[in-house]
Amino acid sequence: MDILxxxxxxxxxxxxxxxxxxxxxxxxxxxxxxxNGWMSKEKFVDIIAIAQMTPGPIxxxxxxxxxxxxxSFPGALMATIAVILPSFILVxxxxxxxxxxxxxxxxxxILHYLRPVIIALIIxxxxxxxxxxxxxxxxxxxxxxxLFLIWKTKIHPIIIITLSGIIGMVFYSx
Amino acid sequence: xxxxxxxxLxxxxxxxxxxxxxxxxxxxAMIPLMExxxxxxxxxxxxxxxxxxxALTQSVPGAIAFNLAVYFGHDVMGIVGSLVSVIAVALxxxxxxxxxAMFFSTFSEIEIVQNIFKGIRPAVxxxxxxxxxxxxxxxxxxxAMIVILIAATLVxxxxxINPILLIMVSFAIGTIVFLYNKxxxxxxxxxxxxxx
Numbered sequence: 585m586d587i588l589x590x591x592x593x594x595x596x597x598x599x600x601x602x603x604x605x606x607x608x609x610x611x612x613x614x615x616x617x618x619x620n621g622w623m624s625k626e627k628f629v630d631i632i633a634i635a636q637m638t639p640g641p642i643x644x645x646x647x648x649x650x651x652x653x654x655x656s657f658p659g660a661l662m663a664t665i666a667v668i669l670p671s672f673i674l675v676x677x678x679x680x681x682x683x684x685x686x687x688x689x690x691x692x693x694i695l696h697y698l699r700p701v702i703i704a705l706i707i708x709x710x711x712x713x714x715x716x717x718x719x720x721x722x723x724x725x726x727x728x729x730x731l732f733l734i735w736k737t738k739i740h741p742i743i744i745i746t747l748s749g750i751i752g753m754v755f756y757s758x
Numbered sequence: 759x760x761x762x763x764x765x766x767l768x769x770x771x772x773x774x775x776x777x778x779x780x781x782x783x784x785x786x787a788m789i790p791l792m793e794x795x796x797x798x799x800x801x802x803x804x805x806x807x808x809x810x811x812x813a814l815t816q817s818v819p820g821a822i823a824f825n826l827a828v829y830f831g832h833d834v835m836g837i838v839g840s841l842v843s844v845i846a847v848a849l850x851x852x853x854x855x856x857x858x859a860m861f862f863s864t865f866s867e868i869e870i871v872q873n874i875f876k877g878i879r880p881a882v883x884x885x886x887x888x889x890x891x892x893x894x895x896x897x898x899x900x901x902a903m904i905v906i907l908i909a910a911t912l913v914x915x916x917x918x919i920n921p922i923l924l925i926m927v928s929f930a931i932g933t934i935v936f937l938y939n940k941x942x943x944x945x946x947x948x949x950x951x952x953x954x
Contacts, residue, residue: 601922603819607889611914611921626879630866633878634858636885640778640851641788643821648852652859660859664852668844671820675828676840678818691817693939694932699893700903701928704910705921706890710883712915717879726877730884741885745878752877753870 587655588662590620595647595666602667604702606635606642611705613646614712622654625716632713637745643667722755763835767842770834773800774827774846781823788823792830802834823847906931 594616602609610632617623631653635645644664651663718724730744759767773795781788789812796803803811811833815825824844831843865871897903906928913919 597922599820601819601925602821603925604893605822607886609821610886615918615920615922627866629879629882630875633875633882634862635855636882638851638854638858639781640848640854641821641823643824644848644851645855648855649859649862652856653862657856660852660856664848667821668824668848671818671824672828672840672844674818674820675815675825676832676837678814679829679832679840689940690933690936691814693936694929695817696903697906697928697932697935698925699897700907701910701924703890703894704907704914705924706886706893707911708914708921710886710890713879713886714883717883719876723876723880727880727884730881731887734884734888735891744881744885748877748881749874750877753874756873756876757870 588658591651591654591659591662592666594620595651595663596669598647599643599667599670602643602670603698604705606646607706607709608702609643609646610709610713613650614709617650623650625713627653629713629717633745637742726751767835767839769800770831770839771842771846774831774843775849777827778823778847779850788826792826796830803830807833 598609598612598616601612614625614628617628628650631646631649632642635642635649638645644667647663647667648660651659651661653659655662714727718727726748730748733739733744734741777788777791777795781791793805793808797805797808811829812826815829816822818825824847827843827847828840831840833839835842866875910924910928914921914924
């Protein structure tokens with residue numbers, strides 16, 4: 585029961601402070617996983633990869649997966665509900681009181697200073713993951729090649745992940 | 759609830775289930791399909807409201823996909839509508855991920871699978887870096903934003919400060935600047951009026 589409650593609290597926090605979408609959340613998820621000692625970094629990166637390749641928002645995919653890894657089906661259910669709950673409450677409030685409460689100028693001002701922080705968190709996520717993901721020169725080549733492909737050709741991320749998986753299998757197996 | 763409302767709720771569920779099932783790569787990728795379903799097909803939301811709502815829901819934390827599902831669900835059928843929509847948009851992911859997660863531990867022991875993931879991990883780093891670049895290139899940068907970016911990046915990497923703290927600090931800065939501008943401009947306009 586303790587671990588389920590811990591999962592709920594962690595993922596509620598992730599949902600509550602998850603500004604800027606799935607990628608910005610990676611940093612939050614990682615902090616929670618590390619603080620609780622729930623999972624190795626490598627496993628976490630693998631889950632993020634799977635979360636990107638399967639349909640749906642990265643936040644749900646990773647919450648369900650991590651919840652399952654830590655506490656089976658009840659864990660998956662708990663983490664998923666917890667990560668959605670802040671959105672559900674806050675957006676309903678927004679939809680009801682939107683006209684009277686929100687001041688677009690204030691929202692703009694907050695987002696103006698929040699966006700650089702979101703970018704910083706994404707850079708941080710990339711940096712900490714790379715400590716485990718970049719193990720040799722060849723993985724550095726895959727990183728550069730993937731970045732070039734997505735930046736210059738706008739190829740869909742799924743194709744890039746599939747391609748690098750095939751390259752990894754061929755290179756590291758033979 | 760009459761049968762007409764039940765039917766509408768069922769349609770809402772089907773609509774968001776489809777959106778959850780067919781979008782890969784997170785919230786922003788959902789927007790075109792959502793527009794097609796909600797605006798063009800079902801006529802539940804007006805095009806102008808749709809565009810405004812996307813900006814509005816980003817002022818609230820949480821995954822973009824949930825925020826939009828809750829918001830439009832509420833628009834169409836109140837709180838019940840928002841509950842049905844958010845469950846529907848999450849359900850395909852949950853089912854697919856559970857299917858994968860059940861076999862993941864067994865699969866990840868196999869050497870070939872481990873090698874596949876060795877190749878995938880650097881690509882994930884590339885995708886995350888690109889997400890940062892993508893947001894950065896769509897912003898109008900000023901000095902304050904650049905200072906915040908550099909400071910937040912250094913602080914979070916060097917001192918591994920909890921991201922929540924960084925978000926709260928920038929939230930506070932944005933609020934203070936807004937209040938300062940409001941107060942300052944008000945004071946200024948008062949002075950103008952007393953001169954006249």
